Amino acid sequence: MDLELNHPVALVPTMGALHAGHASLIELAKKHSEEVVVSIFVNPLQFENPNDFSNYPKSVSADIELAKASGATKIWVPTFEEIYPGDPEIIASGEIGNIFEGVHRFGHFDGMLTVVKRLFDLVQPKCAVFGEKDFQQLFLIKKMVAQFNLPIEVISAPTIREASGLAMSSRNQKLSVSERDNAAGIYKALNLANSTPDLATARSQLTKGILAIPNFLLDYAEIIDGDNFSIANDSTSNSRAIIAGWINGIRLIDNMVMSNWSNLGNSK
Amino acid sequence: MDLELNHPVALVPTMGALHAGHASLIELAKKHSEEVVVSIFVNPLQFENPNDFSNYPKSVSADIELAKASGATKIWVPTFEEIYPGDPEIIASGEIGNIFEGVHRFGHFDGMLTVVKRLFDLVQPKCAVFGEKDFQQLFLIKKMVAQFNLPIEVISAPTIREASGLAMSSRNQKLSVSERDNAAGIYKALNLANSTPDLATARSQLTKGILAIPNFLLDYAEIIDGDNFSIANDSTSNSRAIIAGWINGIRLIDNMVMSNWSNLGNSK
Numbered sequence: 001m002d003l004e005l006n007h008p009v010a011l012v013p014t015m016g017a018l019h020a021g022h023a024s025l026i027e028l029a030k031k032h033s034e035e036v037v038v039s040i041f042v043n044p045l046q047f048e049n050p051n052d053f054s055n056y057p058k059s060v061s062a063d064i065e066l067a068k069a070s071g072a073t074k075i076w077v078p079t080f081e082e083i084y085p086g087d088p089e090i091i092a093s094g095e096i097g098n099i100f101e102g103v104h105r106f107g108h109f110d111g112m113l114t115v116v117k118r119l120f121d122l123v124q125p126k127c128a129v130f131g132e133k134d135f136q137q138l139f140l141i142k143k144m145v146a147q148f149n150l151p152i153e154v155i156s157a158p159t160i161r162e163a164s165g166l167a168m169s170s171r172n173q174k175l176s177v178s179e180r181d182n183a184a185g186i187y188k189a190l191n192l193a194n195s196t197p198d199l200a201t202a203r204s205q206l207t208k209g210i211l212a213i214p215n216f217l218l219d220y221a222e223i224i225d226g227d228n229f230s231i232a233n234d235s236t237s238n239s240r241a242i243i244a245g246w247i248n249g250i251r252l253i254d255n256m257v258m259s260n261w262s263n264l265g266n267s268k
Numbered sequence: 269m270d271l272e273l274n275h276p277v278a279l280v281p282t283m284g285a286l287h288a289g290h291a292s293l294i295e296l297a298k299k300h301s302e303e304v305v306v307s308i309f310v311n312p313l314q315f316e317n318p319n320d321f322s323n324y325p326k327s328v329s330a331d332i333e334l335a336k337a338s339g340a341t342k343i344w345v346p347t348f349e350e351i352y353p354g355d356p357e358i359i360a361s362g363e364i365g366n367i368f369e370g371v372h373r374f375g376h377f378d379g380m381l382t383v384v385k386r387l388f389d390l391v392q393p394k395c396a397v398f399g400e401k402d403f404q405q406l407f408l409i410k411k412m413v414a415q416f417n418l419p420i421e422v423i424s425a426p427t428i429r430e431a432s433g434l435a436m437s438s439r440n441q442k443l444s445v446s447e448r449d450n451a452a453g454i455y456k457a458l459n460l461a462n463s464t465p466d467l468a469t470a471r472s473q474l475t476k477g478i479l480a481i482p483n484f485l486l487d488y489a490e491i492i493d494g495d496n497f498s499i500a501n502d503s504t505s506n507s508r509a510i511i512a513g514w515i516n517g518i519r520l521i522d523n524m525v526m527s528n529w530s531n532l533g534n535s536k
Contacts, residue, residue, distance in 0.1 A: 044312040044348075045321060050379045053313060054355045080312075080348030087322045106374070111318045 003076055003123070006035045011125035012072070013116060016040040017057040021160040021168035023070040025129045028157045030071035032127050038072040039119055041083060046111030057170050076123075083118050090114050093140050096229045100220055100242060101136045101253070112137060113144050120152055127153040131160075133167050135242060135255045139229060159254070161187065167254045174250050183252055185213035186243050189221070190256035193241045197261055199223060199234055206241055219244040219251075223258065237262060271344055271391070274303045278423075279393035280340070281384060284308040285325040289428040289436035291338040293397045296425045298339035300395050305342045306335040307387055309351060314379030325438050344391075351386050358382050361408050364497045368488055368510065369404045369521070380405060381412050388420055395421040399428075401435050403510060403523045407497060427522070429455065435522045442518050451520055453481035454511055457489070458524035461509045465529055467491060467502055474509055487512040487519075491526065505530060 010033035012025050022038075029036045040063055047053035064075050090110055093102065097109035120128065130138045142154050160168045165187030166180065175183060189209025193202040202223055210221050223232040226240040239262035244253040278301035280293050290306075297304045308331055315321035332343050358378055361370065365377035388396065398406045410422050428436045433455030434448065443451060457477025461470040470491055478489050491500040494508040507530035512521040 045315075045318045047313075048316050049375045050313045050356075050358045050382055051375075054358045054382075056355075058355065080352075084348075087324075087326065088318075090318045090322045107317045107319075114318055114322075 003037075003074065005037065005074065005123065007124065008033050008126035009035045009037050009123060011119065011123050011128040012036065012038045012067075013119050013128065013130070014038060014040055014063075015042045015056065016063050017059055017170035018063045018066045019168050019170055021131055021133065023066060024160045025131060025157045026067060026070035026072050028155060029127070029129045032129075032153075032155065035074070036072045037074045037076055037123055037125065038067040039076045039078065039123070041078050041115065041119070043083070043111060043115040044080070045084075045088075045114055046108050048105055048107055057173075078122075082122075083115060088114050088118060091117050091144060096136070096143070097140060099229065100222070101244065104219070109137070109140055113140060116141055117144065117148075120150060125152055127155050129155045129157055132156045133159040133169070133254065135226070135240065136229070139226075165191075167252075169252065171250050171252065175247060179215070179247050179250075182214045182216065183247055185209065185216065186245075186252060186254045187256075189213065189243065190241050190254060193223065194256055194258050194260045199232060199236070199239065199258075199261070202239075202241070202258060202261065206243075210243065210245075213247075215247055217246040219246070221245075226257065232258075232262075271305075271342065273305065273342065273391065275392065276301050276394040277303045277305050277391060279387065279391050279396040280304065280306045281387050281396065281398070282306060282308055282331075283310045283324065284331050285327055285438035286331045286334045287436050287438055289399055289401065291334060292428045293399060293425045294335060294338035294340050296423060297395070297397045300397075300421075300423065303342070304340045305344055305391055305393070306340040307344045307346065307391070309346050309383065309387070311351070311379060311383040312348070313352075313356075313382055314376050316373055316375055325441075346390075350390075351383060356382050356386060359385050359412060364404070364411070365408060367497065368490070369512065372487070377405070377408055381408060384409055385412065385416075388418060393420055395423050397423045397425055400424045401427040401437070401522065403494070403508065404497070407494075433459075435520075437520070439518050439520065443515060447483070447515050447518075450482045450484065451515055453477065453484065454513075454520060454522045455524075457481065457511065458509050458522060461491065462524055462526050462528045467500060467504070467507065467526075467529070470507075470509070470526060470529065474511075478511065478513075481515075483515055485514040487514070489513075494525065500526075500530075 010029035012029050067075050091113035093109035164184035166184045192209040193206040196202040196205050221243045223241050225232050225236045226238040232239040239258040242255040278297035280297050335343050359381035361377035432452035434452045460477040461474040464470040464473050489511045491509050493500050493504045494506040500507040507526040510523040
């Protein structure tokens with residue numbers, strides 16, 4: 001590996017196709033460390049479908065500019081063999097890797113954890129920044145760090161949104177203008193759930209909000225306990241609404257902590 | 269690519285872990301060309317499960333010896349980036365990629381065709397040899413070659429068997445002695461089907477043979493038309509029995525042309 005790093009290092013793992021959401025992760029990393037490494041690696045092991053791997057948007061030169069402008073000191077684009085010089089130790093995501101995002105994406109979270117572990121091993125960062133938008137991913141990474149007792153601080157960065165409220169995603173560019181308007185309904189549904197006095201009302205408002213999104217094909221909408229990914233109940237103090245679905249074949253996910261009535265949380 | 273080849277070339281694509289079955293492919297290739305290239309590439313795009321990729325047996329130095337001893341003039345172990353320097357064109361395996369072996373292995377045959385096409389493009393062989401044991405794979409490769417009108421002869425090599433009749437496979441080494449004995453029942457079931465006077469009797473004998481295999485967890489057993497992978501009927505002239513299942517978690521597949529009562533075939 002040709003990485004010469006000035007430790008301590010803050011790491012921002014990405015799959016490229018960087019947008020304002022990534023810029024915010026890099027800026028946050030910069031607050032924790034002078035040396036900020038942005039890795040760009042589209043990991044074949046976390047795609048179940050060869051087409052998804054092949055079609056994943058790539059824009060390395062634009063990515064490098066955005067990363068540098070946001071404060072990155074090293075942009076690292078490893079080869080497959082650098083990441084996987086031999087058989088990687090596959091990290092099992094366990095039960096929580098097989099629910100919600102994991103249901104239709106067999107092996108996805110195992111592949112994701114495996115590459116994150118490899119990046120951690122190779123870079124040895126003191127901290128690493130991940131977006132809260134992929135909340136289940138963030139949860140599983142924190143769990144892995146605890147499991148292996150890694151000396152790495154996992155920093156979660158708040159979701160960056162378009163003016164409409166739509167969570168930033170490289171997939172948004174595939175939406176038409178009207179589809180993008182509709183997609184903002186996901187954020188509205190999350191806010192609707194959060195504007196209620198209790199869990200039961202939140203559930204019905206979440207459903208109501210989702211039904212109001214034109215041409216939205218729901219995968220799941222649930223209010224979970226953000227501490228353990230179980231279904232929230234009335235005594236859950238860190239409730240979080242999670243939504244996933246498709247608009248015209250484009251998969252969209254989002255989530256929001258239920259701060260209005262769920263006792264606390266969010267800092268977890 | 270550091271491949272300097274003396275065309276014409278016969279290609280034997282493998283994923284390593286070579287055994288006597290592969291040796292027979294290489295020997296067959298040698299009959300078609302002086303220059304025989306054996307590629308060893310464990311293709312991440314055809315594994316749906318990161319564990320399967322990671323656990324796939326590797327034995328490159330032994331592989332090189334066996335390949336050379338069998339007549340290979342070049343052993344090519346490409347890197348991931350050599351095979352996929354950019355986004356690969358994913359080859360769709362279509363309907364036949366989603367039945368039998370494709371049912372539980374979403375994306376598997378697309379990934380397989382994609383890598384075979386890349387190997388063909390890079391090596392430009394005049395012929396390529398594949399084992400008849402993976403009959404559905406062989407079928408799909410022939411279909412792809414026809415679809416793209418590639419000037420490549422696809423040569424199918426007969427299945428090499430252990431003394432018991434068990435088809436050679438790198439997975440056999442994971443079986444215990446008694447499990448290996450039991451696994452030979454697959455070959456017995458195929459022969460039982462072939463020893464009958466007609467399709468209906470063959471179907472019942474195939475079932476009978478499978479039920480006689482101790483601790484065999486059946487995935488499928490069917491008699492198909494080897495020309496189009498439809499279910500065989502009484503007018504099918506190229507019938508082939510196909511079986512897949514597990515013994516103690518090890519997946520085993522085999523097939524046999526029904527030469528005894530199916531009118532012809534086998535040469536396809």
